Amino acid sequence: MINQKLPKIWYGGDYNPEQWDREIWKEDERMFKLAGIDVATVNVFSWALTQPDEDTYDFSVLDETMDRLYKEGVYICLATSTGAHPAWMARKYPDVLRVDVQGRKRKFGGRHNSCPNSPSYRKFSVQIAAKLAERYKDHPGLLIWHVSNEYGGYCYCENCAAGFRTWLKERYGTLDALNKAWNTRFWGHTFYDWDEIVVPNELSEEWGGNRTNFQGISLDYRRFMSYSLLECYKLEQAALKKHTPDIPVTTNLMGFYPELDYFEWAKHMDIVSWDNYPSLNTPVSFTAMTHDLMRGLKSGDPFMLMEQTPSQQNWQPYNSLKRPGVMRLWSYQAVARGADTVMFFQLRRSVGACEKYHGAVIEHVGHEHTRVFRECAELGQELQSLSDKLLDARTQARVAIVYDWENRWALELSSGPTIALNYVNEVHKYYDALFKMNVEADMVSVEEDFSKYDIVIAPVLYMVKPGFANRAEQFVSAGGTFVTTFFSGIVNENDLVTTGGYPGELRSLLGIWAEEIDALFPDQKNEIVMKQDWNGLSGTYECGVLCDLIHSEGAEVLAEYGQDFYQGMPVLTRNRYGAGKAYYVASSPDEAFMESFLANLCEEKGIKGLLPERAPEGVETARRVKDGKEYLFLLNHSAEAAEVNIGDNPRQDLLAHSSVSGSVTVPGRGVVILES
Ligand code: GLA
Numbered sequence: 001m002i003n004q005k006l007p008k009i010w011y012g013g014d015y016n017p018e019q020w021d022r023e024i025w026k027e028d029e030r031m032f033k034l035a036g037i038d039v040a041t042v043n044v045f046s047w048a049l050t051q052p053d054e055d056t057y058d059f060s061v062l063d064e065t066m067d068r069l070y071k072e073g074v075y076i077c078l079a080t081s082t083g084a085h086p087a088w089m090a091r092k093y094p095d096v097l098r099v100d101v102q103g104r105k106r107k108f109g110g111r112h113n114s115c116p117n118s119p120s121y122r123k124f125s126v127q128i129a130a131k132l133a134e135r136y137k138d139h140p141g142l143l144i145w146h147v148s149n150e151y152g153g154y155c156y157c158e159n160c161a162a163g164f165r166t167w168l169k170e171r172y173g174t175l176d177a178l179n180k181a182w183n184t185r186f187w188g189h190t191f192y193d194w195d196e197i198v199v200p201n202e203l204s205e206e207w208g209g210n211r212t213n214f215q216g217i218s219l220d221y222r223r224f225m226s227y228s229l230l231e232c233y234k235l236e237q238a239a240l241k242k243h244t245p246d247i248p249v250t251t252n253l254m255g256f257y258p259e260l261d262y263f264e265w266a267k268h269m270d271i272v273s274w275d276n277y278p279s280l281n282t283p284v285s286f287t288a289m290t291h292d293l294m295r296g297l298k299s300g301d302p303f304m305l306m307e308q309t310p311s312q313q314n315w316q317p318y319n320s321l322k323r324p325g326v327m328r329l330w331s332y333q334a335v336a337r338g339a340d341t342v343m344f345f346q347l348r349r350s351v352g353a354c355e356k357y358h359g360a361v362i363e364h365v366g367h368e369h370t371r372v373f374r375e376c377a378e379l380g381q382e383l384q385s386l387s388d389k390l391l392d393a394r395t396q397a398r399v400a401i402v403y404d405w406e407n408r409w410a411l412e413l414s415s416g417p418t419i420a421l422n423y424v425n426e427v428h429k430y431y432d433a434l435f436k437m438n439v440e441a442d443m444v445s446v447e448e449d450f451s452k453y454d455i456v457i458a459p460v461l462y463m464v465k466p467g468f469a470n471r472a473e474q475f476v477s478a479g480g481t482f483v484t485t486f487f488s489g490i491v492n493e494n495d496l497v498t499t500g501g502y503p504g505e506l507r508s509l510l511g512i513w514a515e516e517i518d519a520l521f522p523d524q525k526n527e528i529v530m531k532q533d534w535n536g537l538s539g540t541y542e543c544g545v546l547c548d549l550i551h552s553e554g555a556e557v558l559a560e561y562g563q564d565f566y567q568g569m570p571v572l573t574r575n576r577y578g579a580g581k582a583y584y585v586a587s588s589p590d591e592a593f594m595e596s597f598l599a600n601l602c603e604e605k606g607i608k609g610l611l612p613e614r615a616p617e618g619v620e621t622a623r624r625v626k627d628g629k630e631y632l633f634l635l636n637h638s639a640e641a642a643e644v645n646i647g648d649n650p651r652q653d654l655l656a657h658s659s660v661s662g663s664v665t666v667p668g669r670g671v672v673i674l675e676s
């Protein structure tokens with residue numbers, strides 16, 4: 001648990017006093033108190049201030065900030081400031097500058113802009129981290145380290161190219177093995193010398209984002225970039241740990257951000273933290289799924305909500321205001337799904353540059369008489385009253401949904417069979433159906449221990465890594481239910497097709513063979529025709545995107561295609577394997593199918609929703625458990641009040657301080673937390 005020093009849900013966020021004069025600091029302190037703010041994330045972008053040149057360090061502003069905040073009861077999430085390098089560094093040590101995907105050497109500008117394999121960047125970032133740790137190791141206000149900021153983006157410079165070749169030597173050992181893994185005899189790309197390998201960008205193999213001639217090298221470059229940036233994190237973390245072994249270290253992640261393999265990252269982080277910026281029209285269940293993914297990164301450990309906006313963003317095309325109540329509602333949504341902190345970007349709105357129209361607790365008007373401030377202050381009081389009640393509470397899902405970044409890279413890099421396949425959306429379809437039934441799900445990696453679960457769903461598991469098929473087989477043999485879909489089991493970890501029939505290594509578990517794969521135009525559909533009624537799953541449903549043309553090799557055929565030349569071929573199969581069952585969904589089904597299908601799977605396993613009956617439309621449910629107590633969250637995302645039947649057992653309403661049972665009214669955009 002991270003919150004020992006401040007045993008409550010931390011409340012605060014990014015604070016940039018260096019952008020302001022001292023008179024304003026006094027006002028900040030006054031208003032932080034009014035808002036119940038007890039944590040400030042400081043020094044995120046202050047590298048140029050604390051190190052004005054190579055040999056000079058000046059921590060005077062930071063010293064003052066740390067001391068005065070602590071004196072005012074505000075603890076510090078201390079950033080190492082390496083998310084943007086100083087201008088002098090770029091000029092004096094141009095190796096810190098990246099080369100972009102088009103092969104252009106960047107000049108100074110922007111942020112998240114350092115080459116991860118730059119010797120100068122690595123040296124200076126570790127130095128500043130060490131200096132900060134040395135200086136503040138005994139500061140009573142120091143709560144947690146925040147390394148860099150939102151790591152991301154790739155570099156294609158010569159240092160990265162050299163690093164890539166070294167990484168490849170380690171991965172493959174010999175050029176023969178590499179040539180084989182990348183299938184380089186295709187188009188005569190065989191390498192005879194490691195130095196012939198150049199980075200895959202628009203000067204070589206790639207174009208237009210995720211298009212490539214060679215999936216092998218492109219996939220490995222994504223792995224290598226994720227690894228390189230992680231190396232930067234680890235180097236700073238080691239420097240911090242030397243001086244402050246007991247202070248937790250994190251860096252703020254970004255949910256489904258495509259470029260980094262966060263499951264790999266989380267192995268090296270003390271706690272996961274992330275920045276949540278849904279837009280007004282982001283499906284609620286998508287945000288819920290993202291929280292669950294962030295919780296899944298460390299197999300269920302609570303995480304930090306490091307950033308969210310109190311009201312609007314500036315970088316979306318249309319930056320809607322959070323409607324009254326929504327900031328509180330979305331804050332509790334994070335808590336309900338495992339967050340032990342509620343933090344904002346930012347505490348005070350800046351006056352210049354591109355984030356001046358980004359929402360903040362303290363807005364440009366400068367006083368507390370704003371809607372946004374009032375809502376922040378109310379939440380601040382409420383979180384104080386919750387004290388340490390929910391801290392470190394866990395979830396107990398019996399259904400797991402597998403998500404894998406490398407699988408996503410491979411799918412997105414794939415040339416064919418369709419451009420319409422969106423991996424994250426396919427995953428979300430399954431999540432959303434469970435969400436609507438109020439059934440809890442964990443988002444897990446391919447490496448997770450499946451034995452904790454009754455049902456494991458791996459949508460579009462195109463890439464099957466070594467050992468996975470075996471573990472899935474063991475899980476099913478032991479009685480588990482496994483579900484996978486069209487376009488699964490096709491390739492190995494190098495994107496080389498497993499020959500002998502799709503779905504490759506999963507073929508015997510699923511008891512099917514996929515002979516061909518048809519891609520449908522967006523307006524084209526096929527049908528799932530149920531062979532018989534299965535608990536309300538009956539009749540005909542729509543499907544699309546891809547249709548695998550499968551043959552049963554022992555699996556029971558539950559539904560067949562209703563159209564086209566493959567009408568009558570199986571589209572839904574169930575294979576009994578040991579004590580369990582493995583299902584194959586050969587196309588992308590409509591919502592109605594998805595819900596009844598998942599309802600049946602849950603029913604078979606005796607998995608129930610969190611309520612005696614389905615929550616009314618718009619009401620989200622989630623549960624955390626701790627010390628034998630259960631905390632049930634009812635989150636009403638609609639503007640109208642909802643009546644929710646919680647059953648006969650009396651429960652304690654934590655926010656209203658009353659005992660309730662039966663039908664509970666959840667106000668429009670309101671939150672109810674029930675203890676039992
Ligand atoms: C990110 C960054 C912050 C800020 C916000 C704005 O999360 O970490 O520095 O730019 O976005 O939404």
Ligand code: ZN
Nearest residue numbers: 115155157160
């Ligand atoms: Zn580089």
